Amino acid sequence: MEGIVAVQNVSKHFGDHVVLNDLSLTMGRPEIFGLLGPSGSGKTTLVKMIAGIDAPSSGTVSVFGEGMPNLKLMGQIGYMAQADALYEELTAKENLEFFASLYGLNQAKRQKRIVEVMEMVSLKSDLKKMVKDYSGGMKRRLSLAIALLHEPKLLILDEPTVGIDPVLRKAIWDKFESLRDNGTAILVTTHVMDEAERCDRLGLIRDGEMIATGEPGQLKRETNSSTIEEAFLFYGGAGHAN
Amino acid sequence: MRIRAIVIRILQQFFRDKRTLALMLLAPLLILTMLWLVFNGKDYKPSIAAIDLPSSFIAKLNENDVKLKTLPYKDAMVELKEGKLDAVISHSNRELQIKLEGSDPTVNKETINKIQETMKELSPEKTQAKLSISYLYGSKDMSSFDNFGPVLLGFFAFFFVFLIAGVAFLRERTRGTLERLMASPLKRWEIVIGYVIGFGVFTTFQSAIIASYAIYVLDMLMNGSFIYVLIITLLLSLTALTLGTLLSSFANNELQMMQFIPLVVVPQIFFSGLFNLETISPWVRWIGPLTPLYYAADALRDVMIRGKGWSGIATDICMLIGFSLLFMLLNVVALKKHRRI
Ligand SMILES: Nc1ncnc2c1ncn2[C@@H]1O[C@H](COP(=O)(O)OP(=O)(O)OP(=O)(O)O)[C@@H](O)[C@H]1O
Numbered sequence A: 001m002e003g004i005v006a007v008q009n010v011s012k013h014f015g016d017h018v019v020l021n022d023l024s025l026t027m028g029r030p031e032i033f034g035l036l037g038p039s040g041s042g043k044t045t046l047v048k049m050i051a052g053i054d055a056p057s058s059g060t061v062s063v064f065g066e067g068m069p070n071l072k073l074m075g076q077i078g079y080m081a082q083a084d085a086l087y088e089e090l091t092a093k094e095n096l097e098f099f100a101s102l103y104g105l106n107q108a109k110r111q112k113r114i115v116e117v118m119e120m121v122s123l124k125s126d127l128k129k130m131v132k133d134y135s136g137g138m139k140r141r142l143s144l145a146i147a148l149l150h151e152p153k154l155l156i157l158d159e160p161t162v163g164i165d166p167v168l169r170k171a172i173w174d175k176f177e178s179l180r181d182n183g184t185a186i187l188v189t190t191h192v193m194d195e196a197e198r199c200d201r202l203g204l205i206r207d208g209e210m211i212a213t214g215e216p217g218q219l220k221r222e223t224n225s226s227t228i229e230e231a232f233l234f235y236g237g238a239g240h241a242n
Numbered sequence B: 001m002r003i004r005a006i007v008i009r010i011l012q013q014f015f016r017d018k019r020t021l022a023l024m025l026l027a028p029l030l031i032l033t034m035l036w037l038v039f040n041g042k043d044y045k046p047s048i049a050a051i052d053l054p055s056s057f058i059a060k061l062n063e064n065d066v067k068l069k070t071l072p073y074k075d076a077m078v079e080l081k082e083g084k085l086d087a088v089i090s091h092s093n094r095e096l097q098i099k100l101e102g103s104d105p106t107v108n109k110e111t112i113n114k115i116q117e118t119m120k121e122l123s124p125e126k127t128q129a130k131l132s133i134s135y136l137y138g139s140k141d142m143s144s145f146d147n148f149g150p151v152l153l154g155f156f157a158f159f160f161v162f163l164i165a166g167v168a169f170l171r172e173r174t175r176g177t178l179e180r181l182m183a184s185p186l187k188r189w190e191i192v193i194g195y196v197i198g199f200g201v202f203t204t205f206q207s208a209i210i211a212s213y214a215i216y217v218l219d220m221l222m223n224g225s226f227i228y229v230l231i232i233t234l235l236l237s238l239t240a241l242t243l244g245t246l247l248s249s250f251a252n253n254e255l256q257m258m259q260f261i262p263l264v265v266v267p268q269i270f271f272s273g274l275f276n277l278e279t280i281s282p283w284v285r286w287i288g289p290l291t292p293l294y295y296a297a298d299a300l301r302d303v304m305i306r307g308k309g310w311s312g313i314a315t316d317i318c319m320l321i322g323f324s325l326l327f328m329l330l331n332v333v334a335l336k337k338h339r340r341i
């Protein structure tokens, strides 16, 4: 098995601005991998490459053993962008139906999945609402529902829970764990410490470099810290995780 | 199936945005009607001076809704020059002589019509007096609504589709949905074809409405087949759609999309035959054949004015198809910026 995600020595620059510098990352088995790092550290840039919509300046990115971008693999990835990409003038249901058809779900499957994912994010009663009438957190949840629609084997979620209240956030993370237990690998970026604690493994990114990877407990033990935040400060020296 | 999904989505978005829908369908009709009223005002009463004409003729002419004056020939000619009169009628050796002011084709036509009507009413065909028409300014060959109408039909098809398709695609990019589409297994050409069909369905509808309104309601001159008019406007819309989506990748917001109107859309009018191409400076004349409207306007005129059929417009049609294919291809290539494959 080639592993689920393999990022090898990837660098990325825009002009002469280096955003990612010789970064590597592997996800071997279905797990929840959290990318933690300050704003502007390059998390979004990295996950976009794994999702196949951005290309590294050097280095390689492969998913399920094949180089990205690859149209066949894209059908097995669920991607949720940091900014909601929704058709505001359509209803939630129309958005879901559109994306479901893009991923090739047939009519019966589509209707079943739409109900399932909307239940998962507690939006089932708002299916007929126009997206422009949704609140910020509701749009976020709809984006998540769309990423889950086609039961992808790899979920790439860029700050999925921003603007979602703690109770619902906890429920969503419970769902992530049950998805993982059923074999879905999840790559998630976050700023939130209690979410970081729930990841199986963490990658700490600063200024485009992976400064540490490991299980949350292990990172804390190694640095003699009681919180992930402290551990981050230890590895990164200056800078903070928010 | 993925293309169908895009087509359905575009149509759903159209029907949600009622204002844009109305703009695309009603604005061309409104502008056409206004131009028609301006250039084809049926209520115009020509001012005519009659010199030494039989009183029976003058009486009949009066019934035909004209402003009639009787004054000496010399004064009449002065007034004609000053634009106070539209025509002066006189006669010699059983020949009726009409001198028209001539600068406005609509007025010329109206005046001649009125006089001919009067003559018909007065005498049976055979004994009718001969008519000799001369122009103070201009000539009988000047263009009018009938003449530039076909160009307008083409222009509206182009303008509105260019703008709306361009903005739709621009939004897809600026709102992040294009990136989201690229993260799905959708192929680049599928997006382009989806847009072409989605907007194509709509523009077919739009072309049919505009053309039937112009021809059947405004009574625009129509000597050819309606289906050709539809085909030409539809193909022109496709070039507008594909050019609009292509250029939208060079715009960062809706306002910048509007900035393409004076750059890309308006100049096409100059080369579409609205102005005589022979008299355009050679420095810019070469631009004409590079613009889609040039071919569409030529084809529309061939059909509507000259009543030509397929053989007369085949070259123009091929050029329009060529433009669309080229722009579509460039669109697919431009999308490479967002995903390598
Ligand atoms: N298209 C681009 N052109 C130029 N610079 C870019 C581009 N995209 C990202 N960057 C730069 O790359 C750096 C990393 O951006 P990125 O979005 O990956 O950060 P991030 O870790 O996701 O931040 P946040 O937590 O705020 O989302 C930033 O300095 C940003 O300005």
Ligand SMILES: [Mg+2]
Binding pocket: A043, A044, A045, A082, A158
């Ligand atoms: Mg980010």
